[in-house]
């Protein structure tokens with residue numbers, strides 16, 4: 205989650221005044237590791253494809269559409285809406301479709317601070333084995349899980365096409381308190 | 396590795412860890428001493444997968460993704476004592492469990508290992524297998540008697556719903572007879588359990604089915620664990636039957652573990668009701684505090700705090716709260732200093 209947020213966040217990089225047509229962001233840390241590819245379109249729209257994992261036991265992927273809202277010259281607001289798949293195993297098995305809404309605010313300078321807020325709604329699918337007089341059968345049941353994640357971080361360009369970022373992640377995953385995480389990320393942007 | 400994971404709990408906010416003081420439970424302007432009579436130990440890989448999931452879901456993310464190291468650490472002698480310290484509790488009682496259908500097995504020998512490792516902090520309840528009672532009863536009773544020889548094994552733990560035996564089955568009278576003979580109280584799980592593999596039908600969960608045995612063994616102390624709480628529906632379940640038995644028989648006691656947890660009773664109303672009804676019936680001197688931990692790091696402290704808050708809401712005096720948290724336990728188990 206965090207990573208995605210990062211990813212997304214990073215994707216929405218500080219050089220955003222003239223967005224790169226394509227950028228790739230990788231991030232690693234505790235507990236998340238992830239990759240995101242972003243493609244920009246006209247009129248401040250972009251699409252992000254993200255994949256991330258927590259400790260190799262929770263996997264999330266998603267496709268997200270973003271819109272940038274330049275507020276003032278150095279402030280930028282981004283909103284995004286996406287959907288994807290979650291898979292978690294073995295100890296607390298989870299799988300299902302997840303919908304993500306994301307808002308990010310960032311300030312453009314040499315060190316660009318940013319804040320991201322994610323609301324994720326997972327429709328968890330679980331196979332239920334039912335034993336009855338007419339025999340055994342299986343049935344799929346759904347359980348909703350909400351994750352709310354906040355990120356704070358800072359980005360710094362290290363060349364015309366490379367940028368580093370550092371972020372911390374807080375919140376809840378599937379309504380369970382998440383121990384704060386930290387991630388280091390690198391973005392490459394096509395120039 | 397485990398120590399490192401535990402260090403992360405320093406980052407967990409206070410509500411999750413409870414707010415008991417390092418030594419005692421703050422009750423108004425008094426500090427109460429506390430003993431937790433319901434604790435578990437065991438090895439993670441002996442717990443059936445469905446129960447592993449149930450437990451892992453209570454760990455914070457991402458420790459829930461790899462719960463084994465944390466669980467094993469929490470269930471060790473040092474882990475249990477660390478959790479007692481964190482909760483401000485003096486001592487605890489660790490249960491042996493033979494429930495291969497549901498929560499798994501913690502042998503008498505494993506519990507004795509803990510007692511020997513922390514003899515100043517831990518007591519134990521011994522248990523026995525009942526799954527081949529026709530042929531094994533004598534053997535099992537002998538093993539139980541031997542386990543109860545251990546100076547810190549102070550009682551017997553049974554869980555009819557987990558062990559698939561009825562409360563009104565006279566086959567198991569020999570266990571109650573042994574308990575009476577050795578003056579070791581019997582703790583019994585009551586009420587429907589949330590675990591797969593347990594039986595929820597009334598003869599296995601409603602302690603009213605135990606009445607004939609309670610009557611037949613007046614020398615035996617029966618402690619009704621969870622006070623009949625219905626963990627499946629998160630409702631009071633057989634509370635009134637428990638209280639009625641307490642009113643009728645002086646050898647009946649209660650233990651309110653788990654029913655007031657964040658998962659079972661998020662806003663504390665059910666726990667408050669249980670405590671208030673006990674007070675209304677004049678049975679506070681029958682209630683012995685237990686949590687059903689350690690479950691996850693911080694649970695013991697959280698449960699002690701929730702108990703304290705529910706006691707306040709039920710208008711317990713500090714003396715009444717102290718009786719539940721400690722002195723009833725010492726009296727019932729004959730451990731008066």
Ligand SMILES: [Zn+2]
Nearest residue numbers: 433435687688
């Ligand atoms: Zn228990």
